[in-house]
Amino acid sequence: MDIDSCKFSSHHVVLFPFMSKGHTLPILHLARLLIRRGMAVTLFTPTGNRHFIANSLADTSVSIIEISFPQTVPEILPGVESTDALSSMTLFYPFCKATKLMQAEFERKLEVLVQVQPVSFMVSDGFLWWTLESASKFGFPRLVFMGMNQFSSSVTRAVVEDRLFDRVESDDELFTVTQFPWIEVTRNDFDSTFLENDLSKEVFMDQIKSISNSYGHIVNSFYELEKVYIDHTNSKGSQKTWCVGPLCLAEPESPEPQKKPFWIDWLDEKLAQGCSVLYVAFGSQAEISPEQLQQIATGLQESKANFLWVIRKKESESMDTEGLEERVKGRGMVVKQWVDQRQILKHQSIQGFLSHCGWNSALESMCYGVPILAWPMLAEQPLNARMVVEDIKVGLRVESGRNGMKPGFVKWQVLMKMVIELMEGEAGKQARKRVKEVAEMAKMAMEENSGSSWKTLNLLIDEICNKEQ
Numbered sequence: 001m002d003i004d005s006c007k008f009s010s011h012h013v014v015l016f017p018f019m020s021k022g023h024t025l026p027i028l029h030l031a032r033l034l035i036r037r038g039m040a041v042t043l044f045t046p047t048g049n050r051h052f053i054a055n056s057l058a059d060t061s062v063s064i065i066e067i068s069f070p071q072t073v074p075e076i077l078p079g080v081e082s083t084d085a086l087s088s089m090t091l092f093y094p095f096c097k098a099t100k101l102m103q104a105e106f107e108r109k110l111e112v113l114v115q116v117q118p119v120s121f122m123v124s125d126g127f128l129w130w131t132l133e134s135a136s137k138f139g140f141p142r143l144v145f146m147g148m149n150q151f152s153s154s155v156t157r158a159v160v161e162d163r164l165f166d167r168v169e170s171d172d173e174l175f176t177v178t179q180f181p182w183i184e185v186t187r188n189d190f191d192s193t194f195l196e197n198d199l200s201k202e203v204f205m206d207q208i209k210s211i212s213n214s215y216g217h218i219v220n221s222f223y224e225l226e227k228v229y230i231d232h233t234n235s236k237g238s239q240k241t242w243c244v245g246p247l248c249l250a251e252p253e254s255p256e257p258q259k260k261p262f263w264i265d266w267l268d269e270k271l272a273q274g275c276s277v278l279y280v281a282f283g284s285q286a287e288i289s290p291e292q293l294q295q296i297a298t299g300l301q302e303s304k305a306n307f308l309w310v311i312r313k314k315e316s317e318s319m320d321t322e323g324l325e326e327r328v329k330g331r332g333m334v335v336k337q338w339v340d341q342r343q344i345l346k347h348q349s350i351q352g353f354l355s356h357c358g359w360n361s362a363l364e365s366m367c368y369g370v371p372i373l374a375w376p377m378l379a380e381q382p383l384n385a386r387m388v389v390e391d392i393k394v395g396l397r398v399e400s401g402r403n404g405m406k407p408g409f410v411k412w413q414v415l416m417k418m419v420i421e422l423m424e425g426e427a428g429k430q431a432r433k434r435v436k437e438v439a440e441m442a443k444m445a446m447e448e449n450s451g452s453s454w455k456t457l458n459l460l461i462d463e464i465c466n467k468e469q
């Protein structure tokens with residue numbers, strides 16, 4: 001046991017991730033970091049998500065406590081306990097509101113837990129704003145996990161709090177973000193559900209209120225990547241931001257499994273043939289119309305690039321994936337199931353990622369040195385894409401008509417041109433060079449004992465646990 005493990009080993013942390021893969025996975029990585037420091041970790045989750053979580057953390061000492069997800073919102077079907085399984089993303093905000101119905105059972109189970117082992121602090125997702133009240137009742141601090149980088153969360157918060165949308169008349173009128181006067185944005189840089197939907201505004205305001213009253217904010221990013229925004233937030237003094245990522249690098253390198261998934265075998269073959277491959281995936285939430293899927297298929301086909309396209313099952317039903325594979329004659333593969341995305345991005349054959357720029361995907365791509373073709377679809381993804389392309393310069397942007405939440409329709413010709421530019425052009429070459437540097441920075445940030453994120457997490461635990469005594 002090293003020094004940190006001894007120092008922190010008497011402490012117990014409660015984790016409560018939000019029910020979507022993009023928010024759950026980083027908390028699972030965080031659990032590993034806490035366990036590596038000798039801490040006890042208890043994770044709460046609705047029953048339906050237990051299997052995935054228990055599998056992902058099977059090699060750790062984490063304890064999992066199940067809560068039933070109350071089915072009182074008629075549109076949310078029984079058994080749907082994760083946003084990935086919602087029949088439509090229009091139910092996202094009703095789902096967020098419904099999570100509060102878990103509060104009573106959560107507190108009953110917490111009451112039993114704290115008798116057995118006192119809790120030092122809790123990390124819960126921003127969408128579970130009501131957990132602040134629970135932590136306060138039991139007298140331990142709550143930290144918020146938002147699943148966003150600091151740039152996108154600072155800008156979104158500033159825009160909502162200062163009601164900046166009210167000051168512009170059209171979606172493409174530029175305005176300045178008051179707190180960051182060097183940033184000019186348009187309404188198109190935001191998900192239009194924020195503008196149009198009362199329920200989403202309510203959820204957002206619930207979150208902001210609870211964030212302001214929480215102990216601090218844990219961010220899945222690293223200091224060297226977005227110093228300006230982290231320093232800015234921390235200089236305000238009221239509420240601290242702790243950058244402890246990239247969390248995807250928390251998992252120890254595992255030996256190559258004996259039995260590889262068939263898509264990794266396929267990538268091995270491509271590598272042996274000296275081919276580079278474009279990875280295509282749009283995360284667990286984006287909804288893509290059959291017409292748009294068709295344009296993507298044609299764009300990939302005509303680009304002549306090798307590609308591995310991981311498609312959600314629901315979407316794969318509306319297109320002829322076998323037909324596409326036949327037409328490209330071994331140049332492309334379509335996978336219709338859950339994959340380990342990091343295993344794909346790590347593969348030496350992968351030389352580009354056509355991505356929706358969910359923050360986890362963007363960060364994973366940077367960590368494994370893969371340049372990004374950014375095609376944002378919803379939530380804060382347009383801001384992430386802007387950061388990736390314009391600030392960090394590790395990618396190119398698919399111009400998608402920029403009409404709010406629904407990405408403007410992208411024609412296959414546009415996509416084809418951008419794929420060729422990323423995989424073979426000068427701009428792609430520059431982005432590939434830069435992303436290797438960023439990958440090195442990311443690794444260094446997570447380096448045990450010396451990395452900025454490693455040290456930040458220690459400082460955070462030390463600060464809370466010392467206060468506690």
Ligand code: UDP
Nearest residue numbers: 021022283284285338339341358359360361
């Ligand atoms: N992911 C995965 N396999 C899949 C689909 C997604 O491992 O088949 C992971 C991906 O690596 C990332 C997360 O799920 O860590 C998705 O989060 P992101 O923020 O990129 O997008 P979201 O799904 O929230 O839109």
